[in-house]
Amino acid sequence: MNEQQKLKKATYHLYTFLVSKMIGALGSHIYSFGISMYILSMTGSSLSFATNIILSYLPRTIMSPIAGLLGDRFPRKWLVLGGQTGVILTISGLLLYTHEFGLSLMAIYIATVFNSIFGTFSGVAFSASIANLVDEARLQKAMSFNQLSYSISGIGGPIFGGMLFGFVSMEMFLIIFICAAVMTLMLESTMNFILYKKETINDNAEKESMFESFKAGFRYVNTKPIIKAILWTALWLNLFFTAINVGGDYILLTILNLDPKYIGFTEAGGAVGILITSIYFASRATVKFPLLTVKRSVFASSIVVILSSLPLIVTFSALMNFIYYLIIMFLFGALGVITNTPLGVLMQTSIEEEYRGRVFGIIEMMAMSAMPVGTLVFGILYEFIPAQYILIVSGLILIGIVLLLLRPSILEMAHPELKKAKLETEPVTE
Template identity: 70%
Template sequence: MDGKLKYKKSTYHLYTFLVSKMIGSLGSSVYTFGISMYILSMTGSSLSFATNLLFSIVPRTIISPIAGLIGDKVPRKWLVLGGQAGVILTVSILLLYTWTAGLSLPAIYVATLFNSIFSSFSSVAFSASISNLVDEERLQKAMSFNQLSLSVSGIGGPIVGGMLFGFASMEVFLLVFISAAIITLLLESTMNFTLYKKPVVASAQKETMLQSFKAGFVYLKTKPVVRAILWTALWLNLFFTCLSVGIAFVLLTNLKFQPQLIGFIEAAAAIGMLITAIYLATRSNLKFPLVVVKRSTLLMAISVILVAVPLLFSWSNTVNFIYYLVLMFVAGGFGVTTNTPIGVIMQTSVDEEYKGRVFGIVEMMAMSMMPLGTLIYGVLYDIIPAQYVLIVSGTILIAIVLILLRGSVIRMAHPELEDKRKMNILEEVEG
């Protein structure tokens, strides 16, 4: 395929990727909202809600590295489409069960379990394939489109779900999700997952699955920058849970905000994500992406500390509302300026034959910290004043970023910065 045709196909992938991700994420967000509200209204139990959450998180944590390993051995398009088909089949069976026997809690748990397993294969394989779908010059735009779709679903999912939940049955929620998943499957089936795939040197030695899995970790040892990003992401996911668990707790329990106002504040973060994703999608590639990651994560850590400020002073409800509205809007933007460059670095730094395993490890590390962080902070907020939890967590986050993304790591990622520094020193000496 000549250059013009490849570029044209890459453009098609870019916008098909945006539409498919947006539809799929929105459908999933509406479904998740409806199921969550159904469980809480049916049982009135936060334990039942948390159990469904565990059935979603734990399988992804276990399956992701296996999905990545398989993605390095078989065509990733098969895994993407197969995983998506598995999700459609799972929710379709749940719909049929609901029509015949009525929706029940065990049926929801089973559907959530299989949904999580199938979506793990699809998600990991797709993430590892982005650099094969789009030319390197537009990788930042592709990663920004991914953040854009997540922000749209974050805003639209609860709105659409809230409108439907008042007067529509759960079957409608299931049909919305199935319809969105089918459209996503059809769009992804038109993509060429090997358009920009680099040739892979075949190994002369036949590896077992265990040897191949270990090879992924051995490979990470040869990539200090990628390894630093992974460890940073691991600890950030643990300590940033203080915000996802604590913001609603602070607003509702400490400051006595109405639920409607809390909804506006949480939506502000999604709007901040949306605007920042659009900005990054329209601008040229960042020159030093890891520098941007370090600065934005430091600002996000400072944002965690700033959440505690109204708890230390007696401000009016109006001032508090405006303060948190602005803070969450900015924090949402920082999240995009962290995740987008990380995505670009991972896509360009990891060799093709290891991408599946590395992205599987990334997802495993990210997902494993969520239940642990939720448990830890759920206990801490009950026994320690929220302002102290937030200030200490924010301080730890700043230390993590400064240690794991220290200057030597930045210079390894961007050697030209070291050359520039040496030139400045030389000019100073000569001058």
């Protein structure tokens, strides 16, 4: 295949995975919204809601390194399509059970576990393949398109979910998710996952045991200080950002008594923020100092966590609560893209092909490992401590984390140009 044909295929990949991820995420958003509202309406407990989130995070934490390891040893396309097929079978099984016996909390929990396992294999393999799907010049555009797909579906998903909830059975939510997953599977099956794969020389790859190969991934990360700093940052940030993930719907539905359809619109506000920011990144040049951009955006997100407590301190009308949280979610969405897009490009370009699957698996594990703990802890805390105190303290801790782990010395290590620019601007003393 000549360069012109590869560029044409890469363009096809850009728009195909935009559409496929958009459809898949739309179905997932509608399903997740319906299940979340069902659990909260049925139990009224943030702990039951948090348990479902834990059962989503825990399998991802455990299986991510395994998925990454297999992604470096076997064709990643097999893992992507196999994982997607597993998701379809899982939700189809839940639909059949619901039709025969009715939906139950235990059935939701079991489906969540298997959905998370299969989704992990598909997600890690796909993330490790993005640099193989498009040329390096369009990596930022590809990462932006990936965010864009989730934003478009994120706008429609909660809105449709809020409109459908209470008017259709939960079986309809399951059917929508299955149809979307099938369409995603069909589109991803047409993609060439080795289009820009670089040939690597690793004589020990075939001789290594699975365990040795797994350890080699950790040794590789240990030789990359920047990647290691990113991993530890992800671990602690995900622990404390769980405060808003667990508390968001609980605060809106249970404390502020917002109608579910309005909650859907507030969640869509986050997707609008993702949409606008993703379009911006897709049309601009690659960020010059990605880790500095990440530090600033995470710092701003920490401030937004603190600000999200204001309606719990000052009494607003229902309309004002809706508008306020719509703005809060918009900011979270926009800042998330400002964090994830430059970070994704940095990781795709700085990790060697032969280790990319394992490193992305380790990243996923580190990012997810704190979330089950955080979800359980915050699920319990919201039962006993006023939500505003939880949000304020979490936001302050997040500020401290970003200042410590992404300190100037780490930024200068990632971007030596920053140190050079700093030296050039310092006054000369006698």
